Amino acid sequence: MASGVTAGTRWASRAQFFASGFIFATWGVHVPTVKAHYAIDEAQLGLAMLAAGAGAMVGLTSAGRWIGRHGPRRMAALCGCIYALLIAGLIAMPGYAALLGLLAVFGLVTSVFDVAINTEAAQLELRGGQPLMSGMHGMFSLGGMVGAASGSAALAAGMAAQTHLWTVATVMIALVAIASTRMLPTPAAPADGAAASDRGFRLPRGVLAVLGVLAALGLIAEGAIYDWSVLYMQQELGSPQQQAALAYASFSAAMAAARFGGDAMRARFSPTALLRGSGVLAAVAMTLVLLTDLPWLALLGFAGVGVGFANVVPILFGASARVPGVAPANGIAAVSAIAYLGFMAGPAVIGLLARVSSLTAALYVVVAFAAALAASARFTGSGDSAAGKEE
Structure with missing residues (x-):
């Protein structure tokens, strides 16, 4: 009601x-x-x-x-x-x-x-x-x-x-x-x-801990695109600055558009199916970015990554608010705490990996984390919709 x-x-x-x-x-x-x-x-x-x-x-x-x-x-x-x-x-x-x-x-x-x-x-x-x-x-x-x-x-x-x-x-x-x-x-x-x-914050356990780790993986990968995509286009693909800047723009615009269409997707598909599909799309699109030598194709790939990651946080926050026996505010706060650690650590992780190898190799972290999200999608539950019931 x-x-x-x-x-x-x-x-x-x-x-x-x-x-x-x-x-x-x-x-x-x-x-x-x-x-x-x-x-x-x-x-x-x-x-x-x-x-x-x-x-x-x-x-x-x-x-x-x-x-x-x-x-x-x-x-x-x-x-x-x-x-x-x-x-x-x-x-x-x-x-x-x-x-x-x-x-x-x-x-x-x-x-x-x-x-x-x-x-x-x-x-x-x-x-x-x-x-x-x-x-x-x-x-x-x-x-x-x-x-x-x-x-x-x-x-x-x-x-x-x-x-x-x-x-x-x-x-x-x-x-x-x-x-x-x-x-x-x-x-x-x-x-x-x-x-x-009123019992205060406790380190999340069980499903909440898993959801928090998944949110952290999503934010590390998302932050990697925000922080490193433009440099990747310039340094690895030799794009001029004005073209390289489009990497950030294509990713952000695609993410925003996908989020506005995300509720219709969440009404049609279960959180598990949608997260799995999102992770697969992000992994495939990022692989395309890292394998192609064509700047225009890389830009298309960055847009695909934006669509893939667009609904990861909404799905996981929605799932954390529906964990049985946990107040919605506590569930969201617990997942946010772990996710925020990932958000803060992400740029440094990518930078360190790029220093010891290359930026291209470091950005395969995005592929790996997107694949991990797809593989772990079952932890979101399998309700009929984001607003539905847990099994």
């Missing part, structure tokens, strides 16, 4: 995912701004990013408990607004040490906000009886694309960096606050799950 689920609640959730992607992209746009403003080198910038990662891990250990106690609506409103506000402080800190503190809090509220809105999306699926998670993550991708494009355009037009940051913060605070008023009014966790949430 679609109790409490209306078009307004669904669009409110979509708006939250869009805001999350937009703010995240704004941080990405201003990484060079931060580096120049504080006159720091690459190592110090890496430490700043690590501070954000550490804050995110702290947030993930508490997210399930907080959301179980207060509900995703309140936590999304609070953390989403703080998340947006902190973006305005990126170049307003008195020094580098203060920046590290800001980014630690930034990472913390980001992770809790992400778990809250994913918990809301999972509950909308369960209550409404139809898959929605892929489309929600599509809105995150869309928000990222719009945020990056608008940020680049604003800076190219001569807008001061601080003005742009304050503009984004103001608009996103308004969007998050308004969207929060239309979210489900009751906590997403069931009555027995709410009590479980």
Whole structure:
């Protein structure tokens, strides 16, 4: 029964995912701004990013408990607004040490906000009886694309960096606050799950641990494309810079498009079948990229990889929210914690392998991890749909 689920609640959730992607992209746009403003080198910038990662891990250990106690609506409103506000402080800190503190809090509220809105999306699926998670993550991708494009355009037009940051913060605070008023009014966790949430974070075991590892594999592979595809086109295929940049664009655009079509796929196929097919497609497409000498064919392959990985995280997050005896917020937080470790470690893993061998050889990790996802798809369950029942 679609109790409490209306078009307004669904669009409110979509708006939250869009805001999350937009703010995240704004941080990405201003990484060079931060580096120049504080006159720091690459190592110090890496430490700043690590501070954000550490804050995110702290947030993930508490997210399930907080959301179980207060509900995703309140936590999304609070953390989403703080998340947006902190973006305005990126170049307003008195020094580098203060920046590290800001980014630690930034990472913390980001992770809790992400778990809250994913918990809301999972509950909308369960209550409404139809898959929605892929489309929600599509809105995150869309928000990222719009945020990056608008940020680049604003800076190219001569807008001061601080003005742009304050503009984004103001608009996103308004969007998050308004969207929060239309979210489900009751906590997403069931009555027995709410009590479980109060026990706090525990290292995931059993099915949750497997889902977390699979999510980590997916994010390592996905991050490898984001971080290394352009360099691969330039260095390995000899493509000019303007053509090489299309590798990132083709992957991102294909991923966003596939996520918007992903809910229809999740309604038609079981999570197990869809994850297996996604992994096979990503593995085959990446193999094509690494074997061809033709840049245009490599670009087509990168698009195929984007389609293959598009629904991996939505499938796994949906499965983690349906584990029997586990509150949705706790399941998502547990899987997110392991996945985030993979996301942080991925670029370094690929870089190390490329140093000891070659970038082409290192990127076969993507093929291997995609194949592992396909082989392990049975751990997602085999319900009739993403919104269906576990066996």
